[in-house]
Each structure stands twice: as C-alpha cells, then as structure tokens.
Amino acid sequence: MIRVLIVVDIPFYRDGLAALLSQSADVVVTGSVADASSAVAMVMRDKPDVVLLGIKAADARSLCALKEAPPVVALAVAETPESVLEWAGIGAIGYVSRSAGLADLLQCLQSAARGETYCSPRIMSLVLHRFAADVGRTAVLADRGEDLTNREREILDLVGHGLSNKVIAARLHISHATAKNHVHNILDKLQLRSRAEVAAYLHSHAAVRSIPAS
Amino acid sequence: MPTARIAFAGLSPLCEDILRAALRERSDIELVEPWTQLPSLASETSPGMAELLFVELDGTDLPPALRVLVVAADPLKIVGLSPDARSATLFSIREQRTVLVDYSAGSLWRTVVIAE
Numbered sequence: 001m002i003r004v005l006i007v008v009d010i011p012f013y014r015d016g017l018a019a020l021l022s023q024s025a026d027v028v029v030t031g032s033v034a035d036a037s038s039a040v041a042m043v044m045r046d047k048p049d050v051v052l053l054g055i056k057a058a059d060a061r062s063l064c065a066l067k068e069a070p071p072v073v074a075l076a077v078a079e080t081p082e083s084v085l086e087w088a089g090i091g092a093i094g095y096v097s098r099s100a101g102l103a104d105l106l107q108c109l110q111s112a113a114r115g116e117t118y119c120s121p122r123i124m125s126l127v128l129h130r131f132a133a134d135v136g137r138t139a140v141l142a143d144r145g146e147d148l149t150n151r152e153r154e155i156l157d158l159v160g161h162g163l164s165n166k167v168i169a170a171r172l173h174i175s176h177a178t179a180k181n182h183v184h185n186i187l188d189k190l191q192l193r194s195r196a197e198v199a200a201y202l203h204s205h206a207a208v209r210s211i212p213a214s
Numbered sequence: 215m216p217t218a219r220i221a222f223a224g225l226s227p228l229c230e231d232i233l234r235a236a237l238r239e240r241s242d243i244e245l246v247e248p249w250t251q252l253p254s255l256a257s258e259t260s261p262g263m264a265e266l267l268f269v270e271l272d273g274t275d276l277p278p279a280l281r282v283l284v285v286a287a288d289p290l291k292i293v294g295l296s297p298d299a300r301s302a303t304l305f306s307i308r309e310q311r312t313v314l315v316d317y318s319a320g321s322l323w324r325t326v327v328i329a330e
Contacts, residue, residue, distance in 0.1 A: 011318055012315045016235070018230070020232055100227060101230075104227075
C-alpha cells in the first residue's frame with residue numbers, strides 16, 4: 001500500500017486524481033493540496049511514501065529540499081529535455097507526461113515508492129540524447145585542452161580560481177601584458193569567450209587544483 | 215434513466231480516466247463509445263435527451279472541422295476543455311460561452327451536462 005500526497009494546482013486534476021487514486025486498492029491518498037507551502041506541513045505530519053507534484057518546478061523547490069521529503073513524482077511534465085532536467089535538478093525521480101494514463105501513473109507511484117526512477121521511453125530518450133551531447137562536448141573541450149602549453153595550463157588554473165590578469169602577473173613574476181596575452185591565447189585555443197566560461201570548463205573537467213601558494 | 219448522452223474525442227488519457235471515474239456515479243448520463251456513434255451525428259434526435267461531445271482545445275476556438283459538426287449535427291453541443299483543464303467552453307449552433315473555470319469532474323457533469 002502506497003501513501004500518496006497530491007500537490008496539484010489545477011482543481012480538476014487535484015480532485016480528480018484524489019478520487020481516482022482512492023479507488024485503487026494499492027494507494028491511500030493522505031491529502032490533496034494546491035501549493036507547496038501547504039504540502040510541507042502535510043509531509044511532516046502524515047509522512048507519505050510519495051508526493052505527486054503538479055505545480056511549477058520552481059514552486060516545488062522548498063518542498064523537495066525538505067530533509068524529510070519522500071520521493072517526488074512530477075505530473076504532466078512537458079516532454080522536453082529542459083523540463084525533465086529541471087525536475088531532475090530539484091529531485092523528482094518519477095515523470096508522468098501529459099500523454100500518460102492512470103495505469104502509467106500507478107506504475108510510476110509504485111516505482112517511486114521503491115526509490116526507483118520511472119519515465120516514458122520518450123523522456124528517457126530525451127535525457128540520454130542530452131547526456132550524450134554533454135559528454136561529447138566535454139570530450140571536444142578536453143581535446144582542445146591538449147594544445148595548451150605548460151605555462152598556459154598554469155595560468156588556466158589561476159584564471160579558474162578567479163584571479164585577475166594583474167594578480168596572475170604578480171604571482172608568476174611576468175608583466176601584465178604577458179599575462180593578458182596568455183589568457184587571450186588560452187581563450188582562443190579552448191574556443192571560450194569569457195573567464196566565466198573558463199571556470200565552467202575547468203569545473204566540467206574537474207581540473208581546478210588547489211591554488212599554489214604565492 | 216439517462217437524460218444526456220456524452221462522448222469523448224481526443225482527450226488526454228488521464229483527463230479521460232478522471233471523467234470516466236466521476237461518471238460511474240451518474241446513472242443519468244450515458245457514455246457513448248466511440249464518439250462517432252452519437253445518434254445526432256446520424257441525424258437521429260431523441261426529445262429531451264441532450265448530446266454533448268467533449269474535446270480538448272488547442273486554443274480558445276473550435277477547429278473548423280468541429281464547427282462544421284456543430285452545424286451539421288444540431289442539437290449536438292461540443293464542450294471544449296482547455297489543455298490545462300482550467301476552463302470549459304460550450305459550443306452550439308447558437309452560442310459559444312465559457313461555462314466553467316477551475317472546475318472538478320463533478321461540477322462539469324452538474325453544470326454542463328445536466329443544465330444543458
């Protein structure tokens with residue numbers, strides 16, 4: 001028996017799902033509310049096994065961030081990588097798209113109660129394509145990094161730690177203009193446009209080492 | 215005894231599941247499946263028996279093909295549900311009006327089917 005809290009802002013789905021799920025022998029609906037703030041108190045009090053969320057992902061963050069938050073299933077998720085990744089980012093492990101029916105929803109709730117991810121093959125495909133694209137981009141950037149000289153790698157680390165050209169010049173006992181040239185060459189070789197992109201590049205490669213003592 | 219016949223066409227599965235569940239408590243409403251079997255589509259009318267077709271709208275207007283249906287199958291009425299299920303609009307040969315906002319399945323049957 002799965003104990004489910006329904007948090008849905010559209011009355012038709014909130015009331016309808018409460019009635020529909022209550023008819024299932026496998027589900028007990030512990031409550032149904034329209035917003036995350038009301039849901040927080042119900043999670044603390046009733047300790048449901050799963051929370052079914054049909055609100056904006058941004059509004060769900062406070063609920064999902066609770067230490068006591070049970071597994072979350074997102075309802076009526078748009079089948080786009082952005083939407084799914086946004087929900088994944090706040091901790092949802094189940095995804096029920098608009099094209100799903102009651103049988104899919106019940107299966108998703110059961111999987112979530114076991115701590116397992118559930119989504120449609122289409123959503124899985126979108127996520128895997130996005131993952132593959134990110135891995136490919138990381139590999140390309142890693143290849144570009146091989147063109148850097150040892151000095152440029154040293155300066156790359158310092159840029160990644162947020163040091164300005166002036167501080168880098170002082171640290172390495174080189175002129176400001178030389179430091180500036182090195183940074184320009186690094187951006188050019190890595191095909192990056194800003195120091196912020198350098199930081200992101202280093203983060204994705206876990207390349208930022210502890211900053212050397214001056 | 216049923217006083218209204220209804221049918222669903224192209225609703226999202228979960229929406230249809232909810233409406234069907236709420237319909238089990240209404241012996242006064244008859245569900246016709248598939249929707250193409252609605253008697254009014256064959257110009258067969260029953261006095262005192264309303265007929266309504268429930269569809270999901272893309273926007274606020276009825277698609278041209280369904281407008282033709284409303285004219286050709288009068289007295290058939292079409293209930294257009296917004297994609298987010300927040301509003302229901304009634305279309306007939308004589309009128310178009312939003313009949314419910316933020317409704318439940320139960321209020322949909324009471325307000326739209328029975329009142330019409």
